[in-house]
Amino acid sequence: MDQTYIGAPIRRREDFRLLTGKATFTDDIKLPHMLHAAILRSPHAHARITSIDAARAQALPGTIAVFTFQDIAVWAKPIPLRLYPLPGLEHFLQYPLAQDRVRYVGEPVAVVVAESRYLAEDALDAMDVTYDPLPAVTDVRQSLQQQVIIHEKPATNLAARYTLALGDIEEAFRNAAYSRKEVFNVHRHTGNPLETRGLVASYDAGRGEFTVWGETKVPYFNRAVLASFLDVPESKIHFIETDVGGGFGIRGEFYPEDFLIPFAAMNLGRPVKWIEDRLEHLKAANHSREVLCEVEIAAQRDGTLRGMRAHVYGDMGAYIRTHGGLVPSSTAALLTGPYHIPAYQCTVSCVMTNKMGLGTYRAPGRYESCFIRERLLDMVAADLLIDPVELRLRNFIQPSEMPYTVGKTRPDGPPTVFDSGNYPSAFQRALDQIDYDALKPLQGRRQNGKYHGIGIGCFVKNTGQGPFEGARVVVSGAGEIAVYLGITSLGQGHETTMAQICADALGVPMETFTIFHGSTDMMPFGVGTFASRGTVMAGNAVHLACQKLREKALAIASRYLEVDATQLVFRRGQVYRQGAEDHALLGLDELVRLAGPASPYNLEEPGLEATAYFKSNQLTYTYGTHVAHVAVDPETGKVEVLRYVVVEDIGRCINPLIVHGQTVGAAVQGIGATILEELVYDDNGQLLSGTFMDYTLPTSTDAPSIDSIILEEAPSPLNPLGVKGAGEGGIVATGAALANAVSHALASLSIQVTELPLSPDRIRSWIRASSPQSL
Amino acid sequence: MTAKQTIQLTVNGRAYEETVEVRMTLADFLRDELNLTGTHLGCEHGICGACTILFDGEAVRSCLLLAVQADGANLMTVEGLAQGEGLHPLQRAFHENHALQCGFCTPGFLMTAVAFLQETPSPTEAQLREAISGNICRCTGYAPIVQAILQARRGG
Numbered sequence: 020m021d022q023t024y025i026g027a028p029i030r031r032r033e034d035f036r037l038l039t040g041k042a043t044f045t046d047d048i049k050l051p052h053m054l055h056a057a058i059l060r061s062p063h064a065h066a067r068i069t070s071i072d073a074a075r076a077q078a079l080p081g082t083i084a085v086f087t088f089q090d091i092a093v094w095a096k097p098i099p100l101r102l103y104p105l106p107g108l109e110h111f112l113q114y115p116l117a118q119d120r121v122r123y124v125g126e127p128v129a130v131v132v133a134e135s136r137y138l139a140e141d142a143l144d145a146m147d148v149t150y151d152p153l154p155a156v157t158d159v160r161q162s163l164q165q166q167v168i169i170h171e172k173p174a175t176n177l178a179a180r181y182t183l184a185l186g187d188i189e190e191a192f193r194n195a196a197y198s199r200k201e202v203f204n205v206h207r208h209t210g211n212p213l214e215t216r217g218l219v220a221s222y223d224a225g226r227g228e229f230t231v232w233g234e235t236k237v238p239y240f241n242r243a244v245l246a247s248f249l250d251v252p253e254s255k256i257h258f259i260e261t262d263v264g265g266g267f268g269i270r271g272e273f274y275p276e277d278f279l280i281p282f283a284a285m286n287l288g289r290p291v292k293w294i295e296d297r298l299e300h301l302k303a304a305n306h307s308r309e310v311l312c313e314v315e316i317a318a319q320r321d322g323t324l325r326g327m328r329a330h331v332y333g334d335m336g337a338y339i340r341t342h343g344g345l346v347p348s349s350t351a352a353l354l355t356g357p358y359h360i361p362a363y364q365c366t367v368s369c370v371m372t373n374k375m376g377l378g379t380y381r382a383p384g385r386y387e388s389c390f391i392r393e394r395l396l397d398m399v400a401a402d403l404l405i406d407p408v409e410l411r412l413r414n415f416i417q418p419s420e421m422p423y424t425v426g427k428t429r430p431d432g433p434p435t436v437f438d439s440g441n442y443p444s445a446f447q448r449a450l451d452q453i454d455y456d457a458l459k460p461l462q463g464r465r466q467n468g469k470y471h472g473i474g475i476g477c478f479v480k481n482t483g484q485g486p487f488e489g490a491r492v493v494v495s496g497a498g499e500i501a502v503y504l505g506i507t508s509l510g511q512g513h514e515t516t517m518a519q520i521c522a523d524a525l526g527v528p529m530e531t532f533t534i535f536h537g538s539t540d541m542m543p544f545g546v547g548t549f550a551s552r553g554t555v556m557a558g559n560a561v562h563l564a565c566q567k568l569r570e571k572a573l574a575i576a577s578r579y580l581e582v583d584a585t586q587l588v589f590r591r592g593q594v595y596r597q598g599a600e601d602h603a604l605l606g607l608d609e610l611v612r613l614a615g616p617a618s619p620y621n622l623e624e625p626g627l628e629a630t631a632y633f634k635s636n637q638l639t640y641t642y643g644t645h646v647a648h649v650a651v652d653p654e655t656g657k658v659e660v661l662r663y664v665v666v667e668d669i670g671r672c673i674n675p676l677i678v679h680g681q682t683v684g685a686a687v688q689g690i691g692a693t694i695l696e697e698l699v700y701d702d703n704g705q706l707l708s709g710t711f712m713d714y715t716l717p718t719s720t721d722a723p724s725i726d727s728i729i730l731e732e733a734p735s736p737l738n739p740l741g742v743k744g745a746g747e748g749g750i751v752a753t754g755a756a757l758a759n760a761v762s763h764a765l766a767s768l769s770i771q772v773t774e775l776p777l778s779p780d781r782i783r784s785w786i787r788a789s790s791p792q793s794l
Numbered sequence: 795m796t797a798k799q800t801i802q803l804t805v806n807g808r809a810y811e812e813t814v815e816v817r818m819t820l821a822d823f824l825r826d827e828l829n830l831t832g833t834h835l836g837c838e839h840g841i842c843g844a845c846t847i848l849f850d851g852e853a854v855r856s857c858l859l860l861a862v863q864a865d866g867a868n869l870m871t872v873e874g875l876a877q878g879e880g881l882h883p884l885q886r887a888f889h890e891n892h893a894l895q896c897g898f899c900t901p902g903f904l905m906t907a908v909a910f911l912q913e914t915p916s917p918t919e920a921q922l923r924e925a926i927s928g929n930i931c932r933c934t935g936y937a938p939i940v941q942a943i944l945q946a947r948r949g950g
Contacts, residue, residue, distance in 0.1 A: 037897025038885040040832020040872040047831040213836040264898030297837040510896025687935030711841035719923040719936040
């Protein structure tokens with residue numbers, strides 16, 4: 020290797036446009052004659068629509084059009100599932116506009132298009148819709164009583180259910196000396212990227228082509244869905260990615276507006292912009308995390324785990340979103356975590372309620388399962404009088420057992436196999452970092468009025484989801500190499516990391532590369548940016564494309580120089596004769612010329628370029644440990660995070676600056692989400708925390724300092740670069756570590772956390788319930 | 795609702811005279827009338843701070859002001875920070891400390907920090923954290939932003 024960009028903390032090339040106000044986000048796109056849309060949303064959680072009268076709205080100056088279900092009826096189809104299409108879920112899909120019934124607050128009922136956003140909102144106010152309210156259902160237990168049916172067909176609120184089973188669960192419980200049963204609740208919250216969703220769509224009536232700005236995350240899937248709705252070939256839809264203000268799972272799935280805005284542009288023959296406002300975002304963009312889990316664990320007296328059985332209920336909201344059953348299914352898939360548990364049985368139920376649909380938020384299902392399992396392990400440790408550290412050490416899957424087959428923990432797809440790892444080592448690293456042994460005497464102690472607690476959360480997390488991603492590398496001269504990607508960026512830094520990978524692969528300076536992404540016209544195939552897959556899938560595609568390019572360059576050089584290719588080497592962007600590497604025979608400029616379409620030396624595709632796809636149907640598993648030291652004020656219920664350590668092994672780190680940035684940012688997101696955030700609905704299905712005044716995100720004064728440690732002890736054997744996906748490891752065990760820390764802190768008050776968030780009001784209510792004298 | 799008024803103001807050193815609807819927010823005016831799209835809108839209810847600009851030297855939320863309130867004012871937006879090709883010391887410090895990821899909140903943080911450092915040239919970290927606590931960043935976890943501003947305070 021001539022140079023080592025990989026592994027170096029290189030500052031991002033994306034920064035300059037973002038720092039100077041020159042970036043282009045979706046709302047910065049302005050087209051001639053552009054119109055503006057606003058969405059009329061249901062104020063009711065459950066109601067029949069008895070009439071929609073748009074006459075007053077249409078009479079207002081500047082109103083161009085109002086669309087209701089009747090206008091889209093011949094076009095509209097239910098929004099399809101992208102992931103986890105569990106049998107049954109297909110009956111609970113959403114049409115882009117409500118037909119005769121609304122099922123959650125925020126459901127789109129009509130689209131108003133006007134000359135400006137101000138006029139569009141005036142028209143919204145003039146829409147006359149009458150509703151006949153119906154009783155609402157807001158939690159899964161109530162929903163399963165089936166007294167209020169949310170979808171008349173198939174007349175049940177249980178959308179899907181399946182059970183997975185590994186090992187002999189009956190035997191495990193029958194022969195175990197100890198077992199414990201608990202119920203855990205994970206609260207509804209979501210990612211809240213700072214840029215809300217938005218789209219600009221234009222339609223070229225002459226050519227029958229659509230251009231849409233603002234589609235990110237999974238543009239190829241969304242393009243296929245839109246093509247099927249609009250009945251046009253995919254090739255006539257061009258998605259252009261803009262700069263993106265954060266993703267975190269919520270952004271970029273196919274929402275109703277992803278059809279409505281291009282539809283309006285087609286219908287009106289003018290470009291249409293829609294920018295979601297924050298209040299819409301909180302009630303009508305994917306929510307996440309909400310699961311209830313009944314779980315029972317069996318162990319020997321020495322703490323050796325024997326079996327676990329669980330029932331995960333996903334609160335799916337009113338419609339099944341594109342993610343299908345992902346959130347509860349992923350909770351079930353990794354509930355046993357990095358431990359050897361010989362028998363595991365889990366039932367997953369997807370239950371409908373009159374709330375916003377459930378989608379993904381960073382480490383979906385994994386944050387949830389970590390909280391459930393790690394909390395339960397600490398309870399087991401307390402019952403069996405074993406230190407929580409010791410209990411984990413006794414049960415970790417060992418490095419010698421890698422790759423470790425857990426078995427079939429997902430309803431479809433291959434069995435779960437942990438590809439590589441040294442779980443005890445990462446665990447020990449985290450304990451050393453926080454100096455666990457020195458802190459241990461503080462466990463549960465009250466100092467200066469506050470109770471101290473130290474909590475641990477261990478995780479293993481799937482990343483690098485397939486099935487493929489591609490890259491095309493095009494050399495146009497020694498100073499300019501273009502790289503085209505099928506993935507999008509949501510703010511991570513691909514333009515920097517992909518250039519690092521290319522630069523090492525071709526041995527030329529990083530500055531030579533321009534990374535292009537963000538148009539479905541650049542690559543014929545692509546999947547997208549989610550599930551920590553960007554570096555694993557696209558990074559390896561880039562690497563393979565560069566390898567292919569080197570081979571092509573050597574083949575061309577061999578023909579031109581009439582030297583056997585095995586006698587030649589490609590280094591530092593030049594071709595040398597083996598053993599004579601002080602004298603370059605050909606450089607990139609000459610190779611570009613020799614690779615041209617008319618050149619007799621190039622027998623392959625014209626041009627010094629190569630396209631490669633990296634394919635994988637196996638997942639790479641990162642792992643690690645979080646440790647939190649908290650102080651809980653019993654008077655206020657406030658949880659102060661004094662120290663927080665995250666250790667994650669990601670196999671191989673391309674850019675530590677970016678990885679630490681992701682880890683620290685994710686940890687603060689998770690700490691905020693665990694302590695401050697909750698999407699609260701009342702019994703009527705009204706969202707009570709629908710503004711940033713009520714839905715409180717962490718700020719600079721809430722954010723503790725995070726110790727982020729990235730390990731590279733266990734490269735993945737599943738890809739040439741050995742990488743695993745970074746970015747979610749910082750959030751995955753925040754709920755677990757903090758809930759354990761608070762439980763240890765308040766152990767003397769007999770408080771054991773079984774539900775989140777750890778908000779001051781909730782902690783105060785636990786303290787009041789446990790010690791009435793402290794009221 | 796569509797009453798209009800003519801306003802005169804200076805933005806990033808340039809004088810403007812524009813006729814605007816009185817109900818138009820200052821943020822929309824900057825973005826849509828002057829095409830200064832570096833000022834971002836994250837919540838439009840005054841919590842997130844992405845729309846922060848300087849108004850006669852003071853950091854304000856442009857989503858909570860009307861354009862007509864800026865009549866006669868001297869404004870600065872993120873587009874006015876860098877002089878020519880060179881970055882402002884704060885912008886450079888943000889780059890060097892990886893204090894931005896998606897970059898959507900960044901203009902608001904920069905403008906908040908500019909005003910704060912003018913008022914408090916040598917803040918403690920606690921003062922600084924308090925000063926930027928009205929700006930929300932979803933990506934960085936704030937530590938690199940704090941480091942960047944402290945570095946810029948020390949003159950880079």
